[in-house]
Amino acid sequence: MSRLLTGSLLLLALCGLSAAQAPPDSVPASSNMPGSDYPRIHPDLRVTFRVSAPVAQKVQLVTGSDDNGLGKGPFDMVKDEKGIWTVTIGPAVPGFHYYWLSVDGFAANDPASQTFFGWNKESSGIEIPEKGADFYEAKDVPHGEVRAxxxxxxISAMWRRIYVYTPPGYDNGRTRYPVLYLQHGSGECERSWSNQGRVNFILDNLIAEKKAVPMLVVMENGMVAPRAGAVAPAVPGAPARRNDAFPDVVVKELIPEIDAAYRTLADQPHRAIAGLSMGAGQATQIGLGNLDKFSGIGSFSGGGIRNFDPKTSNNGVFADPAAFNKKVPVLWFGAGTVEAGRMGGGKTAVEAMNKAGIKAVWFESPGTSHEWQTWRKCLYDFAPRLFR
Amino acid sequence: MSRLLTGSLLLLALCGLSAAQAPPDSVPASSNMPGSDYPRIHPDLRVTFRVSAPVAQKVQLVTGSDDNGLGKGPFDMVKDEKGIWTVTIGPAVPGFHYYWLSVDGFAANDPASQTFFGWNKESSGIEIPEKGADFYEAKDVPHGEVRAxxxxxxISAMWRRIYVYTPPGYDNGRTRYPVLYLQHGSGECERSWSNQGRVNFILDNLIAEKKAVPMLVVMENGMVAPRAGAVAPAVPGAPARRNDAFPDVVVKELIPEIDAAYRTLADQPHRAIAGLSMGAGQATQIGLGNLDKFSGIGSFSGGGIRNFDPKTSNNGVFADPAAFNKKVPVLWFGAGTVEAGRMGGGKTAVEAMNKAGIKAVWFESPGTSHEWQTWRKCLYDFAPRLFR
Incomplete structure (x- = not known):
């Protein structure tokens, strides 16, 4: 039996085969709760959702995105005589999609699926396998750890929890490692890159194939203020804790903490920063604003740099392209081909940079949207370029 | 500003003070989603829950237990003209309580609270502070890590994820550490002891006060079969994976894995096992069944040993009390005084053991039930006794 299957995948594949009345050839999603036969994925990647709600008047299915192949909905589910509601939609784009139920207008999670912190709440999620793609699966290779x-x-007047990926072998040596700081998107948190993004399996696999150098990956919660954009102290006398204090948290507190707590190579050539969506904005802001700290910068679905001008953009850091290229050997922008806004902005900016002599890289994830399959693929292309 | 407050607590305390129409003197629970003003806890520990569901006909609140002070419910919530439903119940027993909503009969999570894996699903949870008790809070002491x-x-034909607590200083030395294997309850998982139980903060605090020796804590998912009790292979040819294979997983696979991956003291005097409820049964079964492996055994809310007979119980391991006491210096049973069944069984068994010359310990958590505050207090009493 292949070790490629993760535990839950295996568990559920087994359960699924015994499901009565299950649509032929369909299988339970790997993101289902243990023992749940639904949601089920058909060979053509249509998905059947099923939920019991005998008393409810109207049950609908809603997804987090317009362009995941499923559509955003709401999709009316159909009730049978036992009060079981069903809908089949799609085919889905491969990858990870947030979704939830609307039960008489109330946004509820599907009890049959795992929940993931997204959209600023615990949301149901479904994993749709991509045929032939296993770069983000648990394989029979040495595994690193993810540490809380x-x-x-x-600065933020709080205990903060970070997730830190340590590569295989970290505990059994005295080697020092380079560090990638990697940020989640809006409405997500420090757990997202390991839960939804599978950062650990992607790095395990890249390192096993010697495609990436072993590195630490540090995942912070990019939110400093109680709510994004909040500026005023909520309590008289309390410090104003603005979300734009995050760069200060990273540079003045997080980096020193990581360099003290872990065996890092604590210098600019061995430190990179990247992020997705909102986190891409943070990564470019913090990275380009601190060239003495970071030699690699990655923007995943973050658009580009608006009206790029080599002389004036980002306080003139690009003004001497040769010096910039030497200082920042990896400047990387990527997006999914289905996310129109980010695609155009990123590509245009990279073309302008290249024209100006800046060696920026542009990457496209075919057929994927502003979702985790895009960001998994961004990481898979970005990480191997670092620290060479 | 006190560092005693965890980040979310602080965040929400700040938000809460700006909430319009909030009941006077009440505060948002620390288990709320960032920015959520409800649920709110009153000074007398009554709790007000509030949710928006304008279209729903009936919204109720349900809790996971009869004797948490709130009651099990369902409690009808009352709708206002804007479709906001509210109910105030309690006063609650301090500690952590699972709960959920019934929206037109559908069991839905409260979007305002964090979710925790319990009852075999992602459930809402609420944390009720205990006056004067901070042994499980994040304090200004050195912190260990929790590693995935x-x-x-x-044996179980799957990749398994363990959570491992490593004490402060683990990374900066060559010291070897004793190991406590610690199991969750039925319907929970390997994340429960850190998420609901706060094992890391409890150990951090005990170690800082030199009340417990630094140790590793290993938390496995106690489920091996797709469902508890399942015995038949669901796929022809697949190995039968019974939940009663768990002792084999622990002894033949988990312990060797931990002793290989971490700097452990890999012998019987430096290895203990404990668990709560279902996990207490696993701990006593595995511990008493492998006296060459474990020198400490803890049963948290597991009852005792039925019809204890020193000559015959557990295959006669108690037959020579002096030899047993020497081999197992810590045999520990505990429960909350409100959980009648477990209380009686445990106390009776310990009395019978003591009468037979076995130095078993009995512990009672005053006023708490079959819930996490009992288990936090069990750990706080049990861990300091180990590895002396």
Missing amino acids: HWYYSK | HWYYSK
Whole structure:
């Protein structure tokens, strides 16, 4: 039996085969709760959702995105005589999609699926396998760990939890490692890159194939203020804790914490920063704003740099292209081909940079949208370029 | 501003004070989603829950337990003209309580609270502070880490994820550490002891006060079969994977994995096992069944040993009390005083053991039930006794 299957995948594949009345050839999603036969994925990647709600008047299915192949909905589910509601939609784009139910207008999770922190709440999620793609699966290779690590931040006046990927072998040596700081998107959190993004399996696989150098990956919660954009202290006398304090948290608190707690190569050539969507904005802002700290910068679905001008953009850091290229050997922008806005902006900016002599890289994930399959593929292309 | 407050607590305390129409003196629960003003806890520990569901006909609140002070419900919530439903119940027993909503009969999570894996699903949870008790809070002391670690189990034919607490300083030395194997309850998972149980903060605090020796804590998912009790292979040819294979997974696979991956003291005097409820049964079964492996055994809310007979119980391991006491210096049973069944069984068994010359310990958590505050207090009493 192949070790490629993750535990839950295997578990559910087994359960699924015993499901009565299951549509032929369909299989339970790997993101289902243990023992749940639904949601089920058909060979053509249509998905059947099923839920019991005998008393409800109207049950609908809603997804987090317009362009995941499923559509955003709401899709009316159909009730049978036992109060079971069903709908089949799609075919889905491969990857990870947030979704939820609307039960008489109330947004509820599907009890049959795992939940993932997205859209600023715990949302149901479904994993749609991509045929032939296993770069983000648990394979029979050495595995690193993902550590929850706590530190006190004076700037944000709170204990902050970070997730840190340590590569295979970290514990059994004295080697020092380069560090990638990797940020989630809006409405997500420090758990997202490991839960939804599978950062650990992607790095395990890249390192096993010697496609990437072993590195630490640090995942912070990019939110500093109680709500994004909040500026005023909610309590008289309390420090104003603005979300735009995040760059200060990273540079003045997080990096020193990581360099003290882990065996890092604590210098600019061995430090990179990347992020997705909102996190892409943070990565370019923090990275380009601190060229003495970062030699690699990655923007996943973050658009580009608006009205790029080599002389004036980002306080003139691009003004001497040769010097910039030497200082920042990896400047990387990517997006999914289905996310029109980010695609255009990123590509245009990279073309302008290249024209100006800046060696920026442009990457496209075919057929995927503003979703995790795009960002998994971004990481898979970006990480191997670092620290060479 | 006190560092005692965890980040979310602080965040929400700040938000809460700006909430319009909030009941006077009440505060948002620390388990709320960032920015959520409800649920709110009153000074007398009554709790007000509030949710928006304008279209629903009936919204109720349900909790996971009869004796948490809130009651099990369902409690009818009352709708206002804007479709906001509210109910105030309690006063609650301090600690952590699972709960959910019934929206026109459908069991839905409260979008305002964090979710926790319990009752075999992602359930809402609420944390009720205990006056004067901070042993499970993040304090200004050195913090250990909680690591997600993967290993392949041939017995269960799957990649398994373990959570491992490593004490402060683990990374900066060559010290070897004793190991406590610690199991969750039925319907929970390997994340429960850190998420609901706060094992890391409890150990951090005990170690800082020199009340417990630094140790590793290993948390496995106690489920091996697709469903508890399942015995037949669901796929022809696949190995039968029974949940009663769990002791084999622990002894033949988990312990060797931990001793290979971490700097452990890999012998019987430096290895203990404990668990709560279902996990207590697993801990006593595995511990008493492998006295060459474990010198400490803890049963949290597991009852006792039925019809204890020193000559015959557990295959006669108690037949020579002096030899047993020497081999197992810590045999520990505990429960909350409100959980009648477990209380009586445990106390009776310990009395019978003591009468027979077995130095078993009995512990009671005053006023708490079959819930996490009991288990946090069990751990806080049990862990300091280990590895002395």
